[in-house]
Amino acid sequence: MTTWVPADRNLEARLPSFLSFSSTEEPDPEAEIRAALQAGLRRLINDGDERLATLRQLEADLQDDLVREADDLRQLIKQRCPRIGEVTITPQVSFSESLRTVEIHRTTDDGHRIALRRGGAGRRRQISLAVWEWTSQQLKDQPPEHPGIVITYDEPDTHLDYGHQRQLLDLVLDQCAHHDVQMIVATHSLNFIDRVDPADIVHLRLDKQERTVVTQLLTSGHAETDDHLAQVASAMGLRNSVLLHERCFLGVEGATEIQCIPMLFKLSMGHPLQSAGIALISGESNVGALQVTKYLNQSGRLVRFLVDRDSTTNAKTHFTEEKLSRASIAKDQIMYAGTREIEDLFTDEQWSDAANELWPRTIDDRLWTPADFDAVRKSGKFSSGVESMAREASLHAPRDKAGLLFCLCTTLSLPEEVPADLVKHFKALEELAN
Numbered sequence: 522m523t524t525w526v527p528a529d530r531n532l533e534a535r536l537p538s539f540l541s542f543s544s545t546e547e548p549d550p551e552a553e554i555r556a557a558l559q560a561g562l563r564r565l566i567n568d569g570d571e572r573l574a575t576l577r578q579l580e581a582d583l584q585d586d587l588v589r590e591a592d593d594l595r596q597l598i599k600q601r602c603p604r605i606g607e608v609t610i611t612p613q614v615s616f617s618e619s620l621r622t623v624e625i626h627r628t629t630d631d632g633h634r635i636a637l638r639r640g641g642a643g644r645r646r647q648i649s650l651a652v653w654e655w656t657s658q659q660l661k662d663q664p665p666e667h668p669g670i671v672i673t674y675d676e677p678d679t680h681l682d683y684g685h686q687r688q689l690l691d692l693v694l695d696q697c698a699h700h701d702v703q704m705i706v707a708t709h710s711l712n713f714i715d716r717v718d719p720a721d722i723v724h725l726r727l728d729k730q731e732r733t734v735v736t737q738l739l740t741s742g743h744a745e746t747d748d749h750l751a752q753v754a755s756a757m758g759l760r761n762s763v764l765l766h767e768r769c770f771l772g773v774e775g776a777t778e779i780q781c782i783p784m785l786f787k788l789s790m791g792h793p794l795q796s797a798g799i800a801l802i803s804g805e806s807n808v809g810a811l812q813v814t815k816y817l818n819q820s821g822r823l824v825r826f827l828v829d830r831d832s833t834t835n836a837k838t839h840f841t842e843e844k845l846s847r848a849s850i851a852k853d854q855i856m857y858a859g860t861r862e863i864e865d866l867f868t869d870e871q872w873s874d875a876a877n878e879l880w881p882r883t884i885d886d887r888l889w890t891p892a893d894f895d896a897v898r899k900s901g902k903f904s905s906g907v908e909s910m911a912r913e914a915s916l917h918a919p920r921d922k923a924g925l926l927f928c929l930c931t932t933l934s935l936p937e938e939v940p941a942d943l944v945k946h947f948k949a950l951e952e953l954a955n
Contacts, residue, residue: 524609526611527611527613535668536668537668537669537670537671537701537703538560538668538669538670538671539670539671539672539673540556540557540560540656540670540671540672540673541556541672541673541675542556542649542653542672542673542674542675542677543674543675543676553649553652553653554652557652557655557656560656560670584612584613587612588611588612591610591611591612592610594610595609595610649677650681650685650688650689650692653677653689653692653696654692656672656696657692657695657696668701669701669702669703670701670702670703671702671703671704671705672696672702672703672704672705673704673705673706673707674693674704674705674706674707674708675707676707676708676709676710677689677693677706677708678690678708678710678712678713683712686710686712686713687712690712690713690716693706693713694716694717720737722737723735723736723737724736724737767798767799767800767822768798768799768823768954768955769797769798769799769800769822769823769824769825769950769953769954770799770800770801770802770814770817770822770823770824770825771794771799771800771801771802771824771825771826771827771950772801772802772814772824772825772826772827773801773802773803773826773827773828774827774828774829774832775803775923776803776921776923777863777864777922777923777926777927778801778803778827778863779801779803780923780926780927780930781863781926781927781930782794782801782827783801784927784930784931785930785933785939785943785947786799786947788933788934788935788936788938788939789936789939789943789944789947790947790948790951791936797950797951797954797955798954798955799950799951799954802814814826814848814850815848815849815850818848818849818850818854819849823953823954824850824854825854825855825856825949825950825953826845826850826854826855826856827856827857827858827946828845828855828856828857828858829857829858829859829861829862829863830857830858830859830860830861830862831861831862831902832862842855856946856949858942858943858946859942861902861903862902862903862904863926863943864903864904864907864925864926865898865903865904866940866942866943867926867929867940868891869891869892869893869894869895869898870891871929871932871933871938872889872891872894872907872929873888873889873890873891873893873894874932875928875929875931875932876889876893876911876915877889878932879917879928879931879932880911880915880917880918880919880928881915881917882914882915883914883915883916883917884913884914884915885914889914893910894907897910904922904925904926905922907925908922908925911925
């Protein structure tokens, strides 16, 4: 039969100290002050004060005496209860490692002494912040041979406003910077989740059978790949909370789509992308988007990729069907935009109306007409032709290609003005996300 055996005192002294702070119940600064001071007492004891030698010898002598008395008690229990089986009683005596009590009061302006717990939850949490900051200061004074410390925080930002949440997270990150500190933070706070290294996040959730499932945002054992993915995701603006919680991811090629897709989705669907649980991944015309998309795909996330139709046949881009396939993106996960590109989905009338409103011709006095854009459409790549034509004719033309479609989108006001092909894709995405 396996039983618990008390650890040897010398072994216990080599174990890390443990500090636990919880906010799942009402804030209790008195308990946190006692816990912090108890850890401080242990630190002082471990510093090897000579005054403790006599006290430890007294502890050892008394424990030996108490063990003998405990054995008499054990024998009597067995005698009176013969069928109880084997009984073990192992007393532990410690004078030096316990903090009997701490008196904690605060004094009001009129001189009355009252308990800290009588303050509001917000004030008590701010007192807790001060206690945790004091703990951080003590960590700086640990000797090299100190066995370390384990700190746990359970929902530490409860009752704190945003400013104090940021202050608390800075404090936690400062504590984690010490080489001998290990920390576990249980939180639902997106502020916390979004400001830590993705490799440090472990996600706990319930599956359909109400069983707890544990997943890591980045997998262990592939440090170099995970680090690269983390950097790419950060560069593309993908927050940890998005990677953890969004239901559906839409990869797009670059700045044009990043600026315009959210506007067009909201206009046509009546609500923003994020409320539908859809997160955009900006490809920025590089392979990083494919790596992140591959990671999401292999992690069981719902992923689609929206690309200009001509990108899939242009060997110079990173979004050919072959390269998408190598990134584990199947053909049915690819959505195509336009005859050649997303810009050609919009009518010549929409382009001429937007041009007259936002970049009127300065080269002459006439207005833009649909025929101007129809001629460009027939002569080659539509977006490049519009960009050249607009810059030649107007001093107000956008400085880059992405600005062209963005300007047009700002002139649209009715859902039916969004091209039908895009609306079809948006509906499919929302159905997937739901």
